[in-house]
Amino acid sequence: MRSGCRLAALGMHCALGGGLDEIWPRLLAGDRSGLLQRDDLVPGETGWYAPARGTLPPLAPEFAEYDCRNNQLALSALEQIRDAVDAAIAAFGAHRVGVVVGSSTSGFSRAESAFRERERTGELPASFALAQLEFGGLSEFVARAAGAAGPRQCPSTACSTGAKALLTARSLLSLGFCDAVIAGAVDSLCGLTANGFGALHAVSARPTNPMSANRDGLTLGEGAALFLVTREPDGVQLLGGGESSDAHHMSAPHPQGRGAEQCMRGALADAGIAAAEIAYLNLHGTGTPQNDAMESAAVARVFEAGVPCSSTKPLVGHALGASGAIEAGFCWLVLERREGEGGVLRLPPHCWDGERDPEIAPLELVGADARLAAPAPVAVMTNSFGFGGSNCALVLGDARP
Amino acid sequence: MTRIALASWGAVAPGLSDEVTWRSWAAAPAPLRGDVRPDVSFLPAMQRRRCDTLSRTMLAAVNACCDEPQRASALSVFASRHGSFATTVEMLESLARRQPLSPTNFSHSVHNTQAGLFSIWSGNQQVAQSLAARNETFQQGFLEAVCLLDRAGERPVLFVTGDEALPEPVAGLSDDPHPPYAVALLLWPEGGPGGALELTLEAEPAAGDAPAWPPAVEFLRWWLRGEKELRLPAAPGAFVWRANARVTPG
Numbered sequence: 001m002r003s004g005c006r007l008a009a010l011g012m013h014c015a016l017g018g019g020l021d022e023i024w025p026r027l028l029a030g031d032r033s034g035l036l037q038r039d040d041l042v043p044g045e046t047g048w049y050a051p052a053r054g055t056l057p058p059l060a061p062e063f064a065e066y067d068c069r070n071n072q073l074a075l076s077a078l079e080q081i082r083d084a085v086d087a088a089i090a091a092f093g094a095h096r097v098g099v100v101v102g103s104s105t106s107g108f109s110r111a112e113s114a115f116r117e118r119e120r121t122g123e124l125p126a127s128f129a130l131a132q133l134e135f136g137g138l139s140e141f142v143a144r145a146a147g148a149a150g151p152r153q154c155p156s157t158a159c160s161t162g163a164k165a166l167l168t169a170r171s172l173l174s175l176g177f178c179d180a181v182i183a184g185a186v187d188s189l190c191g192l193t194a195n196g197f198g199a200l201h202a203v204s205a206r207p208t209n210p211m212s213a214n215r216d217g218l219t220l221g222e223g224a225a226l227f228l229v230t231r232e233p234d235g236v237q238l239l240g241g242g243e244s245s246d247a248h249h250m251s252a253p254h255p256q257g258r259g260a261e262q263c264m265r266g267a268l269a270d271a272g273i274a275a276a277e278i279a280y281l282n283l284h285g286t287g288t289p290q291n292d293a294m295e296s297a298a299v300a301r302v303f304e305a306g307v308p309c310s311s312t313k314p315l316v317g318h319a320l321g322a323s324g325a326i327e328a329g330f331c332w333l334v335l336e337r338r339e340g341e342g343g344v345l346r347l348p349p350h351c352w353d354g355e356r357d358p359e360i361a362p363l364e365l366v367g368a369d370a371r372l373a374a375p376a377p378v379a380v381m382t383n384s385f386g387f388g389g390s391n392c393a394l395v396l397g398d399a400r401p
Numbered sequence: 402m403t404r405i406a407l408a409s410w411g412a413v414a415p416g417l418s419d420e421v422t423w424r425s426w427a428a429a430p431a432p433l434r435g436d437v438r439p440d441v442s443f444l445p446a447m448q449r450r451r452c453d454t455l456s457r458t459m460l461a462a463v464n465a466c467c468d469e470p471q472r473a474s475a476l477s478v479f480a481s482r483h484g485s486f487a488t489t490v491e492m493l494e495s496l497a498r499r500q501p502l503s504p505t506n507f508s509h510s511v512h513n514t515q516a517g518l519f520s521i522w523s524g525n526q527q528v529a530q531s532l533a534a535r536n537e538t539f540q541q542g543f544l545e546a547v548c549l550l551d552r553a554g555e556r557p558v559l560f561v562t563g564d565e566a567l568p569e570p571v572a573g574l575s576d577d578p579h580p581p582y583a584v585a586l587l588l589w590p591e592g593g594p595g596g597a598l599e600l601t602l603e604a605e606p607a608a609g610d611a612p613a614w615p616p617a618v619e620f621l622r623w624w625l626r627g628e629k630e631l632r633l634p635a636a637p638g639a640f641v642w643r644a645n646a647r648v649t650p651g
């Protein structure tokens with residue numbers, strides 16, 4: 001029997017706000033006001049983006065070599081769980097607290113401005129450092145800012161990054177290499193991803209519209225979600241995870257969702273529960289024609305009796321590697337903020353134009369103000385699928401007897 | 402402390418690509434200089450064209466490390482400090498000139514590019530992880546491979562690590578300039594085929610000077626020399642490998 005894997009604390013910053021008390025009511029209200037039009041990311045094009053709401057904390061001068069928007073997002077999330085991290089360091093010692101914080105963009109936006117300056121002056125600015133651009137710079141920064149001295153790494157598997165980071169944290173705990181792990185992911189808006197997804201014709205000219213007959217692409221977002229993961233047996237648990245590779249194509253998913261189905265089934269098996277016990281599924285739901293077609297088909301095969309589900313990307317955009325951690329964070333909020341004696345779940349709505357696509361498998365999409373009576377133990381699932389055919393599904397919920 | 406087994410290895414560095422050349426280098430190691438031209442004729446032509454230097458180097462190391470059934474069934478970890486960095490720099494230069502990006506370059510610049518190419522080449526649908534950890538990338542990647550072994554069941558874990566030479570204009574910014582290289586190790590849970598290994602993480606920092614070659618290459622040198630213990634610095638202090646009861650050195 002595996003020991004507990006508690007998602008003990010959560011810090012989050014995204015288009016819905018900085019901090020859980022800002023994010024939760026907007027998540028339930030289906031607040032899309034965080035999606036904004038910008039013309040500074042793709043030359044000559046105005047598009048929709050979901051930037052992190054509000055201001056971000058500045059990095060202290062001693063962290064100048066890490067200074068970039070991505071690490072500011074990380075710091076915003078870290079500050080929210082600082083007390084829990086400090087308590088873990090006090091209880092276990094700094095060297096027993098690990099850091100598994102991933103990214104798919106790191107400080108690209110900072111590097112872009114440095115390369116623009118080089119185009120003008122012939123030199124990269126003196127303030128530019130590789131630590132801003134390196135993926136490993138993120139995990140090193142989080143470790144130093146947190147005072148954590150345990151094993152540290154930055155996973156980067158495109159859009160499955162944040163979900164897979166939590167499974168690495170679980171292994172580090174169960175193998176005894178750490179007693180607590182700061183785990184999650186951070187991604188920031190930048191020209192590289194905006195132009196890259198644009199070149200792949202994956203970006204919608206309108207706010208994203210997942211699972212609709214009219215869907216035509218994603219909306220890019222950004223954000224950070226950091227958990228403190230411990231071995232405690234109570235609270236919201238990471239009950240299981242499933243991972244797979246499509247072995248199909250670098251930038252397109254397997255059309256029938258072979259890898260998606262495999263990782264959802266793997267997550268259920270790992271958690272030791274049946275599909276019918278999942279109370280809510282947070283879809284990957286990017287709004288691209290390919291993702292939604294294959295994901296809906298895979299979900300319909302795994303959840304034969306249906307499952308309430310929603311994509312939250314219409315509210316926060318597709319935060320790429322961070323999305324897996326942010327959406328696990330939304331699932332955590334659903335579980336943590338149950339209401340009433342019997343435990344009523346409030347579910348994030350699926351915000352779209354309501355035009356069902358007859359070509360894809362029908363899903364039970366969550367409507368406005370959805371409440372679900374769900375006696376404990378409750379379990380929910382979240383899906384993440386990325387470039388390179390990298391797939392991950394997580395099951396979060398109450399500990400099972 | 403965790404016990405595992407190292408069944409086989411494959412590695413590519415300037416002038417070194419087969420067991421004979423690696424063993425003679427390990428007997429009299431010297432700093433590695435120059436370029437690599439790995440033989441990737443085993444890849445289908447279509448895939449070969451899309452492979453940058455890092456992909457070619459890593460996949461050549463994998464090809465030297467394990468056979469087709471092992472490649473198809475192993476879980477995998479790809480660890481690289483900089484990933485497909487020349488492609489990233491090329492895209493940063495395009496953006497600075499307000500030029501469009503190549504969709505192929507973009508989809509082959511993600512950090513899990515080599516993991517994706519590996520899974521497509523080998524038809525492998527298992528778990529694949531990719532990561533970076535600055536100058537501890539080999540050490541933290543090895544730990545990730547040990548973590549994956551814990552959930553691999555009866556399967557091995559293929560651990561691949563490497564980097565390409567840093568391109569201009571960022572080469573001068575690096576604190577560890579290395580030639581292009583890749584090392585692939587096929588790992589099994591304790592009792593599996595190959596030589597037995599223990600990995601321990603210690604809070605005390607490793608003492609001594611860093612070798613003049615990448616940590617992954619130092620690990621391979623140590624393994625080929627049949628020495629008892631290897632200590633490399635990495636958070637939380639030092640990673641310590643001990644080889645014991647080595648029946649058939651890989």
